[in-house]
Structures are given as structure tokens and as C-alpha cells.
Amino acid sequence: MQKIIVKVCVCSNCVMAGAIDIISSIESLKKIKTPLGYSIKITPTSCPKNLSHDLNSPVVWVNDDMMENATTQTVMAKILADQQA
Amino acid sequence: MRGIYTPVTKIRRKVFTEVARFAYEGKDFSEIDKIPYKIIPGEIARYRDSVFKERAIVGERIRLAMGLNLRPIDQPAPLSEGIEASAIDETYYEPPLVNVITFACEACPETAYFVTNNCRGCLAHPCTAVCPVQAVSMVDGRSVIDKEKCIRCGRCKEACPYDAIIRYERPCAQACGVDAIESDELGRAKINHDKCVSCGMCLVNCPFAAIADKSQIFQLINAMKSGVKIIAEIAPAFVGQLGPMATPEKIKSVLKELGFDDVYEVAVGADIGAAEEAEHFLNSVPDELPFLATSCCPSWASMAKNFFPEIAHCVSTGLTPMVATARMIKKDYPDSKVVFIGPCSAKKLEAMRRSVRSDVDFVITFEELMGMMVAKGINIDEQTIDDPFTDATAAGRGYPVAGGVAEAIVNAIHVKKPDMNVPVDRADSLSDCRKMLLLAKAGKRNGYLLEGMACPGGCVGGAGTIIPTNKASAAIKKYKDQSEKKNATESSFV
Numbered sequence: 001m002q003k004i005i006v007k008v009c010v011c012s013n014c015v016m017a018g019a020i021d022i023i024s025s026i027e028s029l030k031k032i033k034t035p036l037g038y039s040i041k042i043t044p045t046s047c048p049k050n051l052s053h054d055l056n057s058p059v060v061w062v063n064d065d066m067m068e069n070a071t072t073q074t075v076m077a078k079i080l081a082d083q084q085a
Numbered sequence: 086m087r088g089i090y091t092p093v094t095k096i097r098r099k100v101f102t103e104v105a106r107f108a109y110e111g112k113d114f115s116e117i118d119k120i121p122y123k124i125i126p127g128e129i130a131r132y133r134d135s136v137f138k139e140r141a142i143v144g145e146r147i148r149l150a151m152g153l154n155l156r157p158i159d160q161p162a163p164l165s166e167g168i169e170a171s172a173i174d175e176t177y178y179e180p181p182l183v184n185v186i187t188f189a190c191e192a193c194p195e196t197a198y199f200v201t202n203n204c205r206g207c208l209a210h211p212c213t214a215v216c217p218v219q220a221v222s223m224v225d226g227r228s229v230i231d232k233e234k235c236i237r238c239g240r241c242k243e244a245c246p247y248d249a250i251i252r253y254e255r256p257c258a259q260a261c262g263v264d265a266i267e268s269d270e271l272g273r274a275k276i277n278h279d280k281c282v283s284c285g286m287c288l289v290n291c292p293f294a295a296i297a298d299k300s301q302i303f304q305l306i307n308a309m310k311s312g313v314k315i316i317a318e319i320a321p322a323f324v325g326q327l328g329p330m331a332t333p334e335k336i337k338s339v340l341k342e343l344g345f346d347d348v349y350e351v352a353v354g355a356d357i358g359a360a361e362e363a364e365h366f367l368n369s370v371p372d373e374l375p376f377l378a379t380s381c382c383p384s385w386a387s388m389a390k391n392f393f394p395e396i397a398h399c400v401s402t403g404l405t406p407m408v409a410t411a412r413m414i415k416k417d418y419p420d421s422k423v424v425f426i427g428p429c430s431a432k433k434l435e436a437m438r439r440s441v442r443s444d445v446d447f448v449i450t451f452e453e454l455m456g457m458m459v460a461k462g463i464n465i466d467e468q469t470i471d472d473p474f475t476d477a478t479a480a481g482r483g484y485p486v487a488g489g490v491a492e493a494i495v496n497a498i499h500v501k502k503p504d505m506n507v508p509v510d511r512a513d514s515l516s517d518c519r520k521m522l523l524l525a526k527a528g529k530r531n532g533y534l535l536e537g538m539a540c541p542g543g544c545v546g547g548a549g550t551i552i553p554t555n556k557a558s559a560a561i562k563k564y565k566d567q568s569e570k571k572n573a574t575e576s577s578f579v
Contacts, residue, residue, distance in 0.1 A: 017090075044330070
């Protein structure tokens with residue numbers, strides 16, 4: 001089964017901008033009874049130090065592609081796109 | 086919407102961050118006018134019908150976050166009106182705490198039953214037969230409810246085989262457990278402050294971000310800058326709130342980095358409270374009091390006193406964990422100012438009470454704290470030094486999750502009387518608390534220990550929290566299980 005790796009930055013800026021809610025909503029996919037056909041591994045991470053966070057948090061990496069100003073919606077869209085690719 | 090990050094959450098938090106930044110930078114008061122442009126940039130409206138309205142609403146939120154009152158809509162006044170008075174280094178508070186920004190309110194209709202498109206106009210149409218006031222009729226092959234006649238009994242909804250009839254409620258009123266949400270002449274939400282107990286559930290449940298409470302971060306940051314010793318007491322609900330990197334071991338160092346001189350865990354005060362209430366229960370129930378109700382949640386305690394004055398004396402008079410801890414701090418640091426950091430908006434009012442005022446100087450929420458951290462660029466990561474709390478027991482640390490208070494008290498009772506059967510009833514959410522007290526008033530809870538919490542799930546569901554309630558409860562359970570001492574009576578402060 002395809003494995004999708006999601007990393008979510010949990011620095012102060014990103015947590016304030018909803019990082020934990022993104023983690024929660026991706027985790028909640030595991031509870032859906034209809035098989036999704038892929039598995040997701042989600043890890044909280046801290047940001048590279050040189051990344052300015054004022055304007056682009058929260059930052060999420062889906063399979064190592066960085067997404068700025070991520071929302072549950074955009075992360076889900078990326079997961080779907082990667083899974084179909 | 087709790088636990089889902091929406092534009093409502095985003096705007097609220099940005100306001101805290103920017104007000105904190107404004108306070109840290111100590112800018113000229115006139116600069117406050119620039120903040121709405123920073124939070125709502127560009128010229129295209131994103132959330133409402135116009136960018137001007139968006140900025141005006143953010144402007145009012147900024148005023149509330151600085152502790153100021155809303156401006157009257159029909160009078161000219163600059164955004165900074167009154168700011169000189171609020172730019173002090175001690176608590177600045179003018180009631181009310183919770184405010185409806187009227188022009189942000191969409192004037193959602195009050196509770197009503199409504200026929201949706203699911204209606205198939207069926208042959209049976211039981212909705213018409215069950216209505217006791219003939220408010221439901223079939224018009225052009227569909228069920229229609231006459232709003233004037235409807236008495237909102239809900240029988241049509243129950244009878245419909247297609248689930249086509251829904252009960253519609255304003256989210257603010259639905260979240261309010263004390264029926265404090267009324268309407269003004271334009272149908273907009275209006276808070277009846279005689280009933281309101283400041284739990285803050287309306288402000289986190291309004292989908293149009295029209296309700297906000299006042300904050301004290303502006304004055305707190307001023308106090309921190311003034312050089313006086315500032316000691317933080319952090320509520321046991323803190324675990325996990327600042328993100329997974331912010332383990333309980335790291336909180337103290339981060340708060341010190343932010344500028345607090347020392348940090349206490351309020352769980353210590355919770356231990357003291359649990360032991361005290363256990364004592365109170367053993368001494369007074371059932372001889373002096375028919376039952377004992379816990380005292381730590383200020384919204385619950387106020388609701389009990391407002392709605393059930395005849396049984397108000399059954400609410401424990403023990404010190405709340407916040408006050409017990411603050412008194413300890415004032416003993417250790419006599420000339421300091423104490424800041425309670427918690428999940429709760431009602432604690433802001435509790436700290437205003439005359440008997441508490443000298444002990445607790447400021448109350449801020451986790452969200453507001455995080456705004457300060459972001460404004461000051463403070464992060465928690467692997468490098469942050471561990472500086473664990475060592476004083477509280479598992480009992481005090483379990484207080485913020487529904488059921489935790491009663492559990493702590495019962496366990497403390499069992500130390501003295503191991504075989505005693507202590508019947509417990511508990512409720513989380515003010516509407517359920519009211520039902521519980523109705524039973525108690527009718528004499529059906531005699532001999533009981535009653536735990537009341539205003540927020541669904543307990544303090545972890547409070548208005549000032551950052552992470553979803555279930556995640557917070559799990560994090561607290563883990564921390565609680567790691568605690569060396571288990572029973573409140575084992576605390577060296579009890």
C-alpha cells in the first residue's frame with residue numbers, strides 16, 4: 001500500500017496558525033471506515049532555522065514537498081494528488 | 086467548530102499576536118490604526134462583503150484585546166479612543182467581559198423548525214397530523230411551517246420519515262447554557278449580562294466571529310516591561326497546548342524566556358483544593374449540607390448561585406486552585422505580580438472579585454500567551470532546557486478533564502475513610518450542569534459529590550485553548566500517569 005509521509009512544523013508560529021488542527025484532521029482519516037487505499041504517517045517536526053515564519057506558517061511537508069500557509073484543505077488536496085500520481 | 090482551524094480562529098489569534106507586538110514595541114498609540122491593515126491586507130474582501138467592514142471589525146477586536154470597550158457605532162471616535170487609560174501596568178477592566186460586535190453579527194434567526202428540500206411531499210405527511218397548533222400544512226406539494234403559529238415543540242421533526250424537518254438554532258444561543266443570548270431591535274445577538282457567567286462558549290462558537298472577550302495582555306506586557314517581578318501560575322490544562330514540542334518539562338524554561346521570573350503549576354493549588362473539599366465533604370455531608378458541589382469552575386459556581394440560590398450554600402467554599410496557588414506565590418514573592426495562565430475566560434472575572442484581587446493580578450489564556458510568544462519570536466524545540474515541575478500530584482494534574490475533580494476529591498476522602506461510598510454525579514456544559522442541579526434541588530442527589538464544569542470536556546474545552554479537546558485530554562492523562570505522587574493528600578503543600 002502506498003505510504004504518504006506528512007510532516008507538520010510545530011513551532012510557535014505554526015501552532016498558532018493551526019498546525020495541531022491540521023495534524024488532528026489528517027489523523028482522523030485513520031478512523032474512516034471506507035478504505036482509502038493508502039496509509040499516512042504524520043510527524044510533528046521543527047522548522048529549519050533559516051525559514052522565516054511570519055508570513056508563511058503553518059508549514060507542512062507532504063512527501064518532502066514543502067507547503068506554505070497550509071490548511072487542512074490544501075494538505076488534503078496534496079495528499080489526494082500524490083496518491084493518484 | 087472546536088478543534089477545526091477556521092478563519093474565525095485565525096483572526097482571533099492574529100489580533101492577540103499583533104496587540105502583543107504593539108505592546109512589546111511600545112509604539113505611539115496612533116500606530117494602532119495600522120494593525121487592522123496588517124491583519125486584513127489588500128483591497129479585496131476575503132471574509133465579508135467589504136474589506137472596510139473586515140478592518141472595522143478587526144479594529145473592535147483589537148480594542149477588546151487591549152481591554153478597551155467597544156466604540157459606539159453612531160459616534161465618531163478614533164480606534165485609540167481611551168487607550169491612555171488602559172496603557173497601564175496593572176489590570177484595566179471595565180465590564181462587560183464578553184462583547185458582541187454588533188455590526189459583525191449576522192442576526193441569525195432565533196430557534197425555529199424549518200422544512201428542508203428533503204421534503205418529498207409524501208402521501209402520509211405525518212407532520213401535519215402531529216402538530217398541536219395546526220402550524221404545518223401542505224402547500225404546492227410540500228410541507229410548510231407557519232412560523233407565527235409554531236410553538237417549537239419539535240413533533241413534526243420527530244414524525245418526518247425523511248428527516249426533512251430540522252431544528253435551527255443560533256450557534257451562540259446553542260452554546261450558551263444559561264440562556265443569556267437575547268436579541269436587539271435588529272435581531273442581532275445581545276448578551277444579557279445579568280445571566281452571563283462569562284464561560285466564553287458563545288465567542289468560540291459564533292461562525293461569524295462577532296463575539297469576543299477582553300484580554301489583559303497589553304497591561305501584562307506593560308507590567309513586564311516595568312521591571313516588577315512577574316510570576317506565572319499555569320493551569321493544569323496547559324499540557325500539550327503549545328504544541329507537541331512543548332512537553333511539560335519545557336514549559337517553565339519557555340515562560341522564563343518570555344520574561345516571567347518564576348513559574349508555578351496551578352495543579353499544586355488543585356491538590357490543596359481537593360484535600361480541602363474532601364475535608365469539607367467529610368465534615369458537612371449529610372449533616373449540614375445535603376450534598377457538596379465543587380467550586381473550581383467559576384462559570385459553574387456563578388450559574389449555581391444565580392439559578393439556584395436556595396442551594397448555593399452547597400457549593401464548596403474552598404479556595405479555587407488559582408487562588409490557592411496565587412496565595413502561595415505571594416508568600417514566596419511578596420512584591421510580585423501573579424499571572425494566571427489558563428484555558429478559561431471566566432477566570433478573568435474571578436480574579437476581579439474583591440477577595441481575590443490582591444492575589445491574582447492578571448489572567449490570560451493559552452491563546453493569548455501564544456500570541457505573546459509569537460510576537461516575541463520565542464520557540465520551543467529540542468534545545469529548550471528541561472526544567473520539570475515537581476510539586477503537584479496526579480490528582481491536581483487531572484483537574485482539567487471532566488471527571489478529574491471528583492476523582493481527586495473521592496480519592497482524598499478514601500485516604501481517611503477507605504470504605505466510604507461516595508456517590509458522584511457530574512456534568513460538563515452549563516446546560517447539563519443545570520439539569521444536574523435541578524435534580525439536586527429536588528432532593529435526588531442527597532449525599533452526593535457533584536462536579537460541575539461549564540465547558541464541554543472540562544477545562545480542556547475552554548474558550549482560550551489552542552488544541553482540540555480530545556488531544557488535550559489524552560496529553561493530560563499521560564502527564565498524570567507519569568506523576569510520582571498520586572493522591573492529593575500526598576502533596577507536601579496539603
